[in-house]
Amino acid sequence: MYYRRIFDLPTWGFKRTFGELDRLRNRMDELYGALSGGAFPKLSAGVFPLTNITEDGENFYVRAELPGIKSNELDIQVTSKGISISGERKIPEEGKNVKYHRREREAGKFSRLINLSGDVDVNKVDAKLKNGILTVKIRKAEATKPRQITVK
Amino acid sequence: MTDSEFKEIQVTPKREVTTASEQMRPGLVFTPSVDIFETDHEITLLADLPGVTTKSLTIDLRENTLTLTGEVEPFEEASEEDIMIEYEIGKYYRQFTLSSVIDQSKIDAKLADGVLRLSLPKIEAATPRKIEVKAL
Numbered sequence: 432m433y434y435r436r437i438f439d440l441p442t443w444g445f446k447r448t449f450g451e452l453d454r455l456r457n458r459m460d461e462l463y464g465a466l467s468g469g470a471f472p473k474l475s476a477g478v479f480p481l482t483n484i485t486e487d488g489e490n491f492y493v494r495a496e497l498p499g500i501k502s503n504e505l506d507i508q509v510t511s512k513g514i515s516i517s518g519e520r521k522i523p524e525e526g527k528n529v530k531y532h533r534r535e536r537e538a539g540k541f542s543r544l545i546n547l548s549g550d551v552d553v554n555k556v557d558a559k560l561k562n563g564i565l566t567v568k569i570r571k572a573e574a575t576k577p578r579q580i581t582v583k
Numbered sequence: 584m585t586d587s588e589f590k591e592i593q594v595t596p597k598r599e600v601t602t603a604s605e606q607m608r609p610g611l612v613f614t615p616s617v618d619i620f621e622t623d624h625e626i627t628l629l630a631d632l633p634g635v636t637t638k639s640l641t642i643d644l645r646e647n648t649l650t651l652t653g654e655v656e657p658f659e660e661a662s663e664e665d666i667m668i669e670y671e672i673g674k675y676y677r678q679f680t681l682s683s684v685i686d687q688s689k690i691d692a693k694l695a696d697g698v699l700r701l702s703l704p705k706i707e708a709a710t711p712r713k714i715e716v717k718a719l
Binding site for chain 1: 590591592593594595596597616617618619620621622623627629631632633634635636658659660662663664665666667668669670696697698
């Protein structure tokens with residue numbers, strides 16, 4: 432979110448899907464990141480887990496891919512301004528006599544704080560973890576909801 | 584893995600499949616992260632496939648080539664508008680060439696919490712026989 436505010440170019444719409452421009456920028460970031468050691472700001476906050484946030488009139492939806500994490504290993508806290516997702520991903524040892532060919536899956540702790548763009552109702556939060564995808568549905572506070580205004 | 588208590592997970596962006604071969608349908612295709620390890624009896628493959636269900640996962644073993652394909656249904660409602668998008672959704676595809684001969688009848692696959700665990704037992708080699716030499 433902070434990113435969009437810094438680079439608030441008029442040609443960049445605020446709300447849109449992952450456009451070609453973003454994808455190109457991601458590629459460029461990877462390249463620059465590799466050259467400069469990450470001195471350039473990236474599109475994502477670079478904190479695990481990568482998160483998608485969407486909204487409709489009633490709710491915010493926070494989604495993250497967390498394969499292999501059980502619901503009791505996750506700690507989700509919602510305040511009126513934002514959400515915190517933390518936990519630990521454990522990958523158990525597979526015994527002593529194993530020979531690894533590939534080891535790409537990562538284990539470790541994670542913690543992420545995200546500010547939502549409006550106030551929310553902390554009593555109306557619904558979190559689901561299914562097939563490794565976390566979905567948190569957070570009801571917007573009355574003041575945040577869009578209001579239809581009739582012109583008389 | 585003993586230091587996992589202190590270790591923090593680093594972000595690894597989803598890697599898109601770079602070879603354009605065989606992709607006939609539109610949509611993004613990603614390479615899943617895998618662990619592969621081997622014991623004397625079997626090869627085990629663990630793959631992170633978030634969003635893939637048992638129905639949408641295809642595991643194919645032909646000759647020595649193992650192919651994983653996982654379809655992911657878009658889970659966002661059409662009425663939702665994006666605020667912040669850090670990852671994209673697409674299917675998963677990865678191919679492996681296996682070194683040992685696999686006993687195809689004993690392959691076992693489990694999918695739980697978006698992680699596939701595939702056990703590929705090796706064909707049991709003839710047990711070594713000791714030949715005793717008798718003195719006449």
